[in-house]
Every structure is written in structure tokens, then in C-alpha cells.
Amino acid sequence: MxxxxxxxxxxxxxxxxxxxxxxxxxxxxxxxxxxDKHQDQNQIIEIANEWETTTLVFGLPISLDGTLGPAAQRxxxxxxxxxxxxxxxIHTFDERFTTVTAEQILRDQNVxxxxxRGLVDQVAAAIILQAWLDTQLNTHPISNKETTNx
Numbered sequence: 001m002x003x004x005x006x007x008x009x010x011x012x013x014x015x016x017x018x019x020x021x022x023x024x025x026x027x028x029x030x031x032x033x034x035x036d037k038h039q040d041q042n043q044i045i046e047i048a049n050e051w052e053t054t055t056l057v058f059g060l061p062i063s064l065d066g067t068l069g070p071a072a073q074r075x076x077x078x079x080x081x082x083x084x085x086x087x088x089x090i091h092t093f094d095e096r097f098t099t100v101t102a103e104q105i106l107r108d109q110n111v112x113x114x115x116x117r118g119l120v121d122q123v124a125a126a127i128i129l130q131a132w133l134d135t136q137l138n139t140h141p142i143s144n145k146e147t148t149n150x
Contacts, residue, residue: 002053005129006044007095007121008075009033013040014121016129017051023137025129027122041082048088056088059095059128093132095124 005025007014013031018024031043048056058079061071068076076092083090 002051003055003057003129003133004028004044004048004051004053005057005059005125005132007059007125007128008078009121012121013044014123014125015044015047016122016126017053018129018133022133025126025133027119027126030119030121037078037081038085041078041085044082045086045088048086054089056082056086056090057129057132058090058092059124060092062094091132093128093135095128 001020001022003018003022003025005014005016005018007016011033013033015028015031016025017028019026029047031040034040044056047053058075060075061069063069063072079090079092
């Protein structure tokens with residue numbers, strides 16, 4: 001029942017993975033973009049299958065004014081292409097400020113610029129996924145019966 005969080009960039013794809021309870025997102029890996037979008041999409045699907053995820057959550061780069069600009073449209077187009085390759089459930093989530101937040105987190109941890117390039121994408125994916133997981137928990141809270149051990 002894991003979820004994969006995905007930050008689609010033009011050079012790299014950040015990947016984050018939830019725990020099986022769908023409560024915590026962690027950084028996982030980064031895929032360096034090839035010149036073949038289908039190869040990149042197949043790598044995402046392979047990771048999803050390997051970790052038995054049921055859901056993919058893609059960051060959607062919505063403009064600051066709330067509209068879908070060219071970057072968001074490119075992301076939506078790529079998600080539509082990927083959807084044809086898998087039966088996994090796919091969601092998008094507003095990713096405004098995630099890269100800036102990820103960069104700040106890495107700066108606060110004194111991670112150098114060279115080392116942080118791929119990490120930024122992974123951290124951004126984890127931020128997107130954690131926000132989506134939190135939204136799901138707030139929308140569908142676990143009942144007390146499910147959390148007690150008695």
C-alpha cells in the first residue's frame with residue numbers, strides 16, 4: 001500500500017517513497033533524464049512495481065497565480081502518457097515552493113551545492129508526497145478502532 005512521490009524535472013526526476021502505513025514520506029532516489037521519455041517512465045513504473053506501490057503522486061507546478069502554465073501542461077502531458085503504461089492510481093499535487101523549500105532544508109543541513117543537485121529533487125518529491133499523505137490522513141482519518149491494539 002505504499003505511495004511513490006514524483007517530482008518531474010527537465011533534467012532529473014526526484015522519487016520519494018511512503019511507508020506501508022502511508023503516513024511518512026522519505027527520499028528514495030533520483031532518475032537522471034535520458035533522451036527517451038518512455039525509458040524514464042518505465043523506470044518510474046519499475047520502482048513502483050519493485051516496492052509494491054499502488055499510487056503515484058506527481059508534483060504539479062502550478063503558477064503562483066493558481067493557473068496551469070506551460071510547465072504544468074508538460075507535466076500533465078507526461079502523466080497522461082505514463083497512465084497508458086500502467087494501471088496504478090495517479091494523483092497530482094500542487095508543488096509550489098517545494099524546490100525552494102528543499103534547497104533551504106539542504107542549506108540548513110550544510111549540504112554543498114554539488115552534492116545537493118540530485119538531493120534537491122528527492123527532497124522536493126518527499127515534500128510533495130508528505131503533503132499529499134497529510135491531506136489524505138486529514139480527509140480520511142483512521143478511526144480509533146483501527147489504531148487500538150485490543
